[in-house]
Amino acid sequence: MASVAVTRPSFFRRPRATTGLAAWLTTVDHKRIGILYGATAFVFFLLGGIEALLLRIQLAQPNGAFLDADTYNQVFTMHGLTMIFLVVMPLSSAFFNYLIPLQIGARDVAFPRLNAFSYWVFLVGGIFLYSSFFLGGAPNGGWFGYAPLSSGEGFLPGTGMTYYSIGLQIVGVASLASAVNFIVTILNERAPGMSLMRMPVFTWMTLVVSFLLLFAMPVIAIALFELGFDRLFGTLFFNPAAGGDALLWQHLFWLFGHPEVYILILPAMGIVSEVLPTFSRKPLFGYAAVVFSGIAIGFMGWGVWAHHMFTTGLGPVANTAFALSTMFIAVPTGVKIFNWLGTMWGGSIRFTSPMLFAIGFVAMFIIGGLSGVTHAIVPSDFQQQDTYYVVAHFHYVLFGGAIFGLFSGAYYWLPKVTGRVLSEGLGKLHFWLMLIGFNLTFAPMHWLGLQGMPRRYYTYPEEAGWGFWNLIETVGSFVIAASILVFMVNLVRSMSRGREAGADPWDARTLEWSIPSPPPHYNFAEIPDVRHRDELWHRKYAEDERGRPVPVVAGAEHHDEADDEEEHPDIHMPDPSYFPLLAALGLPVIGYGLIYFWPVAVVGGLITLAGLFGWSLEPVAEE
Amino acid sequence: MAGDAVQVPHTATGLDNRKLGMWAFLGSECLFFGSLIATYLLYRGRSVQGPFPEDVYDIPYTSVSSFVLLMSSLTMVLALNAIQRGDHRRLRAWLLATALLGITFVGGQVFEFTVFVREGLTLSRNLFGSSFFVLTGFHGAHVTVGILMLLTLYGMSLAGRLPSERALRVELVGLYWHFVDIVWIVIFTVVYLIPS
Ligand SMILES: [Cu+2]
Numbered sequence: 084m085a086s087v088a089v090t091r092p093s094f095f096r097r098p099r100a101t102t103g104l105a106a107w108l109t110t111v112d113h114k115r116i117g118i119l120y121g122a123t124a125f126v127f128f129l130l131g132g133i134e135a136l137l138l139r140i141q142l143a144q145p146n147g148a149f150l151d152a153d154t155y156n157q158v159f160t161m162h163g164l165t166m167i168f169l170v171v172m173p174l175s176s177a178f179f180n181y182l183i184p185l186q187i188g189a190r191d192v193a194f195p196r197l198n199a200f201s202y203w204v205f206l207v208g209g210i211f212l213y214s215s216f217f218l219g220g221a222p223n224g225g226w227f228g229y230a231p232l233s234s235g236e237g238f239l240p241g242t243g244m245t246y247y248s249i250g251l252q253i254v255g256v257a258s259l260a261s262a263v264n265f266i267v268t269i270l271n272e273r274a275p276g277m278s279l280m281r282m283p284v285f286t287w288m289t290l291v292v293s294f295l296l297l298f299a300m301p302v303i304a305i306a307l308f309e310l311g312f313d314r315l316f317g318t319l320f321f322n323p324a325a326g327g328d329a330l331l332w333q334h335l336f337w338l339f340g341h342p343e344v345y346i347l348i349l350p351a352m353g354i355v356s357e358v359l360p361t362f363s364r365k366p367l368f369g370y371a372a373v374v375f376s377g378i379a380i381g382f383m384g385w386g387v388w389a390h391h392m393f394t395t396g397l398g399p400v401a402n403t404a405f406a407l408s409t410m411f412i413a414v415p416t417g418v419k420i421f422n423w424l425g426t427m428w429g430g431s432i433r434f435t436s437p438m439l440f441a442i443g444f445v446a447m448f449i450i451g452g453l454s455g456v457t458h459a460i461v462p463s464d465f466q467q468q469d470t471y472y473v474v475a476h477f478h479y480v481l482f483g484g485a486i487f488g489l490f491s492g493a494y495y496w497l498p499k500v501t502g503r504v505l506s507e508g509l510g511k512l513h514f515w516l517m518l519i520g521f522n523l524t525f526a527p528m529h530w531l532g533l534q535g536m537p538r539r540y541y542t543y544p545e546e547a548g549w550g551f552w553n554l555i556e557t558v559g560s561f562v563i564a565a566s567i568l569v570f571m572v573n574l575v576r577s578m579s580r581g582r583e584a585g586a587d588p589w590d591a592r593t594l595e596w597s598i599p600s601p602p603p604h605y606n607f608a609e610i611p612d613v614r615h616r617d618e619l620w621h622r623k624y625a626e627d628e629r630g631r632p633v634p635v636v637a638g639a640e641h642h643d644e645a646d647d648e649e650e651h652p653d654i655h656m657p658d659p660s661y662f663p664l665l666a667a668l669g670l671p672v673i674g675y676g677l678i679y680f681w682p683v684a685v686v687g688g689l690i691t692l693a694g695l696f697g698w699s700l701e702p703v704a705e706e
Numbered sequence: 707m708a709g710d711a712v713q714v715p716h717t718a719t720g721l722d723n724r725k726l727g728m729w730a731f732l733g734s735e736c737l738f739f740g741s742l743i744a745t746y747l748l749y750r751g752r753s754v755q756g757p758f759p760e761d762v763y764d765i766p767y768t769s770v771s772s773f774v775l776l777m778s779s780l781t782m783v784l785a786l787n788a789i790q791r792g793d794h795r796r797l798r799a800w801l802l803a804t805a806l807l808g809i810t811f812v813g814g815q816v817f818e819f820t821v822f823v824r825e826g827l828t829l830s831r832n833l834f835g836s837s838f839f840v841l842t843g844f845h846g847a848h849v850t851v852g853i854l855m856l857l858t859l860y861g862m863s864l865a866g867r868l869p870s871e872r873a874l875r876v877e878l879v880g881l882y883w884h885f886v887d888i889v890w891i892v893i894f895t896v897v898y899l900i901p902s
Pocket residue numbers: 340341344387388390391
């Protein structure tokens with residue numbers, strides 16, 4: 084590296100702590116950042132879940148009076164924003180962070196400090212959004228914040244939607260930074276021999292998601308800037324009286340919003356593509372087809388956005404074109420589903436907790452996918468638009484899909500993180516409670532929607548006859564809550580009493596299972612030399628003449644636990660840094676300043692600038 | 707501000723991490739400016755009251771400031787060339803020249819904005835004002851960030867902290883700077899030159 088000797092003023096001394104609060108505040112270790120992402124997103128998951136319960140209590144009976152209309156609007160908006168931007172995206176990030184370097188045989192991500200910056204920006208963005216509850220009211224215009232409803236003077240007064248425009252902008256910075264980071268990490272930091280087509284499918288899906296984020300985040304950034312400027316500085320982007328277009332927001336939002344759907348679901352698909360082969364003791368069926376269908380989804384996801392806008396009067400030609408493209412995009416998704424079924428077919432299946440959640444993912448995602456195809460049919464969509472049928476659809480995809488997939492990943496990889504396996508009994512209880520609660524909650528929404536029950540209304544009259552199924556849904560939502568409690572008990576219990584995981588508790592296939600659990604801070608004592616897809620499996624098993632796996636005699640290939648205890652002074656890791664945290668802290672200060680008192684925004688800008696300067700002037704690691 | 711790879715001297719693709727990262731970021735920026743330009747084009751000719759573009763644009767003036775910005779790409783190339791040859795005195799001269807040309811451009815933009823405001827065009831006057839100021843304002847902000855980076859490089863070089871082995875830093879700022887220039891060429895063509 085650099086040959087210049089740099090003398091540094093003492094007040095910029097590099098943080099040195101490896102334990103305690105200071106260590107976590109300054110960490111640049113991808114594993115610690117992954118844990119921070121996961122823990123923070125889980126807290127937001129609980130908040131979003133409590134919001135869901137509030138909504139369900141309100142809707143349990145006709146003419147409910149538990150929440151007033153305005154509070155209801157805030158709660159359903161924050162529920163959606165939380166689950167999408169503060170739960171599923173950062174939970175996926177938690178898996179990216181912890182696993183990608185381990186799966187590709189690297190010691191860290193390409194830009195460790197940028198990685199820390201992403202996390203801190205996500206955290207302060209989430210806190211900024213939630214602070215609106217105490218500062219005059221949360222966003223109340225739905226997660227898609229349709230302008231002019233959200234931008235106009237008299238429509239949604241108060242600062243809620245201003246918090247929306249600034250808060251999502253901040254969270255978006257985090258996503259953009261991590262997109263750049265993971266693209267470079269996956270392309271550049273692969274171990275020798277880890278060609279693209281030897282990468283684990285989860286790594287592949289992370290790469291596709293990173294590209295989707297890279298190109299989708301700037302589009303919503305512009306939409307949010309225009310919305311924020313309309314609200315703060317009196318621009319006219321969404322003002323129909325001045326000639327502003329009532330559909331501009333919808334086009335920009337859904338041009339981001341549909342790729343966003345794949346940003347939410349592809350990580351779960353990647354997780355399932357790792358879990359199913361491991362517990363079927365077979366390689367993934369049609370690896371190349373799964374990879375290429377993932378890439379195809381990444382491309383086609385850009386050409387379907389107007390299926391969210393069929394009822395806005397785009398005209399029959401546009402509607403037909405987007406209906407066709409939407410049906411087409413179901414094809415690569417279907418390819419994946421058959422590949423997963425093919426993976427299980429004829430395998431020796433072990434029904435462990437991660438496997439159950441993975442199977443649950445496939446089953447629930449099929450239902451959500453099929454109801455999605457019914458939206459692609461324009462006349463049918465005219466009937467379903469803005470009813471509970473749509474709510475049912477996207478919960479089957481994002482809860483039945485993404486959340487089940489993420490829990491599958493949690494049961495599968497938490498032993499790698501904590502060193503201890505979660506209880507199988509509690510895991511299965513969690514799974515069955517969640518599966519039953521989920522279907523009780525969301526299946527009836529299909530028929531309520533077809534009966535015409537509109538979404539986003541805070542109550543409904545008794546004569547509508549929707550009371551019975553709404554009550555069932557509310558019961559279901561509490562069953563889901565109980566299942567999450569079981570998970571939390573399981574997690575806490577496993578930390579102290581769980582079975583020791585060892586390096587490879589599942590007899591798995593990929594590189595992360597070749598190192599101890601939890602991994603040492605440098606991950607790999609020696610950078611692996613990759614010769615196969617499913618590298619670890621090939622180190623453990625050869626094939627007999629009929630293609631069945633035969634264990635290789637453990638010997639030189641098996642790593643020596645004692646060896647991993649050494650300190651390895653020859654391995655240089657990046658040093659911790661204060662600056663990512665400092666740079667992130669300025670952003671919400673800018674936000675509050677813009678809303679309340681603009682000189683504060685200048686202070687925020689200077690804080691962020693100071694962080695960035697300090698960051699660019701300090702070396703990655705001290706000599 | 708991105709990290710130097712500590713542990714892996716060479717990468718799987720052979721491209722430096724920071725360079726690949728910068729390319730990815732600039733790809734993202736294409737959609738950032740693309741969305742702004744799309745908004746401007748959508749609202750072309752849809753303002754319900756003046757001033758309209760033909761009332762305020764001073765094409766010769768903006769052509770000159772565009773030329774200034776274009777020239778700064780040339781000086782940027784010369785700066786990179788200087789550090790790669792190990793000529794640090796010229797490096798600083800060209801970095802400073804690039805920054806000064808950039809400052810001239812941004813100064814010209816500030817002047818242009820004040821003239822427009824005096825003629826009655828504000829952010830909230832009409833759709834033209836909203837979409838014009840936000841598009842060109844974001845571009846100006848990007849140029850300003852570039853100027854800050856150039857001056858930082860200049861300062862580092864003065865302090866002896868920009869040896870030839872770190873020429874990549876100059877190259878990265880150069881990539882960003884050329885990109886911002888190219889975006890301006892698109893904006894100048896689409897916004898100023900093509901009549902509504
Ligand atoms: Cu969509």
